[in-house]
Amino acid sequence: MTTATGEKLLLELLDGFLGSKLLMTAYKLDLFTAARAPIAREALRAAKGLPERSFKIVVDGCVALGLLHEDEDGLVTPPALAPFLVRAPDRPFQTTTYLLEYYDEVYRALADMDALVRSDGAASPFKMRDYFKDDVAAVDPQVAAEYSRYMDATIARIVEVVLATYPFGQHRKLLDLCGNTGSFCAAIVAATPGLHGAFLDVPACVDIGRRQLADRPELAGRVEAIAGDVFRTPLPPDCDVITMCRSAMDWGDERIGAVYRRAHEALPAGGRFLVIERMLPERVLPEALPMYLRGVYFLAKSESTRYRSPREHLALLQAAGFTAIEELEPPRAPYEFFQSMRILVATK
Numbered sequence: 001m002t003t004a005t006g007e008k009l010l011l012e013l014l015d016g017f018l019g020s021k022l023l024m025t026a027y028k029l030d031l032f033t034a035a036r037a038p039i040a041r042e043a044l045r046a047a048k049g050l051p052e053r054s055f056k057i058v059v060d061g062c063v064a065l066g067l068l069h070e071d072e073d074g075l076v077t078p079p080a081l082a083p084f085l086v087r088a089p090d091r092p093f094q095t096t097t098y099l100l101e102y103y104d105e106v107y108r109a110l111a112d113m114d115a116l117v118r119s120d121g122a123a124s125p126f127k128m129r130d131y132f133k134d135d136v137a138a139v140d141p142q143v144a145a146e147y148s149r150y151m152d153a154t155i156a157r158i159v160e161v162v163l164a165t166y167p168f169g170q171h172r173k174l175l176d177l178c179g180n181t182g183s184f185c186a187a188i189v190a191a192t193p194g195l196h197g198a199f200l201d202v203p204a205c206v207d208i209g210r211r212q213l214a215d216r217p218e219l220a221g222r223v224e225a226i227a228g229d230v231f232r233t234p235l236p237p238d239c240d241v242i243t244m245c246r247s248a249m250d251w252g253d254e255r256i257g258a259v260y261r262r263a264h265e266a267l268p269a270g271g272r273f274l275v276i277e278r279m280l281p282e283r284v285l286p287e288a289l290p291m292y293l294r295g296v297y298f299l300a301k302s303e304s305t306r307y308r309s310p311r312e313h314l315a316l317l318q319a320a321g322f323t324a325i326e327e328l329e330p331p332r333a334p335y336e337f338f339q340s341m342r343i344l345v346a347t348k
């Protein structure tokens with residue numbers, strides 16, 4: 001990320017926060033939409049009704065960072081950034097745009113990060129994507145709708161890569177644990193002739209999923225929606241492949257170990273359990289920096305979430321009873337933000 005060393009490295013890291021805040025602030029003030037076509041500084045300031053001094057501080061910073069371009073025609077949002085930063089009612093979902101607002105909240109939650117570290121996350125005020133409920137029926141439907149929007153908008157690209165990495169044609173019925181609204185399950189089933197599927201998630205997500213499935217008559221009778229708790233709800237006995245995507249990082253070893261055991265118990269001999277997840281390298285590698293930085297957000301998210309390495313997953317899968325475990329490295333990352341995805345295939 002940086003080649004700086006010594007004091008320069010420290011100053012760069014300290015400035016990193018200010019760069020992020022300038023980006024998030026200019027986005028919140030919607031300067032980028034106002035500058036979708038060249039606009040004079042004064043016209044932009046007047047349009048936004050901002051004080052001269054603070055406007056200049058923000059705009060100068062944005063120009064210096066390359067977030068706004070400035071020439072004799074005025075200020076303009078660079079074409080390469082416009083798809084992410086210019087608001088429009090028909091703009092397609094962009095992970096990066098979603099993260100601008102999401103990180104704004106994460107930053108607030110990390111303001112006292114030393115307290116989060118001391119309390120192992122217990123002091124966190126962060127309540128987004130709050131699905132850690134002992135009673136799964138208590139997950140707020142509005143919160144579920146909000147995080148499902150992100151999951152649904154990004155899952156298609158994950159499915160594409162999963163299908164390019166693992167052949168589902170050898171299976172009869174898939175069960176997707178923590179399957180959100182069922183989009184992963186539905187997409188794998190739709191792409192695999194003869195395959196049936198089921199997905200299990202908290203009731204608030206499954207309700208959304210049932211409504212979405214009603215609009216897909218071609219999948220009628222092929223995808224079963226199970227509202228429940230991955231730790232308690234009986235798993236269907238007729239599935240020969242179980243998947244868990246982007247979810248194992250949500251729980252500590254004891255809890256996720258219990259889920260892995262449940263998957264093992266539910267499968268027939270020869271059945272497969274696939275853990276699909278961003279995984280850390282076995283030792284710290286500078287090129288995996290985005291993973292370590294992303295990992296910091298887990299301090300705010302809960303007291304147990306964390307990324308694991310393939311070997312850590314492997315130990316948990318072995319303890320759950322799986323013997324043959326293979327690590328598959330997908331041909332590419334599903335999308336820019338979702339690097340280092342791995343698929344562990346455990347056979348019963």
Ligand SMILES: C[S@@+](CC[C@H](N)C(=O)[O-])C[C@H]1O[C@@H](n2cnc3c(N)ncnc32)[C@H](O)[C@@H]1O
Binds near residue numbers: 178181228245
């Ligand atoms: C990070 S999301 C991943 C969703 C989906 N697998 C995907 O990749 O899009 C984690 C999912 O776990 C679900 N979840 C959380 N606690 C659960 C529980 N106790 N039982 C079942 N699902 C749960 C959440 O509702 C959420 O949909």
